[in-house]
Amino acid sequence: MFRRLFIFITLSGFLTACSIQKQTLEEYWYGQGERLGRNGYQYNSETLKILKEKTPFKEIAYKEGYETGWQEFCDPYRAFEKGVQGKLYVAQCDGHPKEIMIKADWERGWQAFVSGEIFSVK
Structure with missing residues (x-):
């Protein structure tokens, strides 16, 4: 009984670990741009400045994401x-x-x- 439970928990842990993929910087910045644009922030907002201090900035990805979010916001x-x-x-x-x-x-x-x-x- 305990052995089956142990095996089940171990396999569940492995499957969960395999399904979690790290986000690339481009994906991160695209997502941040989309979020800020969709919520009506200006392109060079204070929020962007704070984010840039924490993570290397990928402007092309941010710009593409921002444009997508901005178009949604400005529907x-x-x-x-x-x-x-x-x-x-x-x-x-x-x-x-x-x-x-x-x-x-x-x-x-x-x-x-x-x-x-x-x-x-x-």
Whole structure:
């Protein structure tokens, strides 16, 4: 009984160890760029400066990830929703091809938030 349990636990440990793969610096920086972009941070945010102090910086990977996250954050069809949620627009999407639409819809949502005319947005 104990021998089977020991073998089971040992094999489980080996399988877990084999399934954990270390992340490359490129994967790490792509992920950080995507996370920061998706959350509306500026490209050269204070958060990025702190991360750069801890890990060797791979700008190409970060830039690619940031662009992916930024495009998601600046989805023009979700701008109104962000405004209604009370999120301020502070030039996060400047330079986006649909910047005018994003700003207008975000502002409409913000005005609904401020005036209390909030309804359920799904």
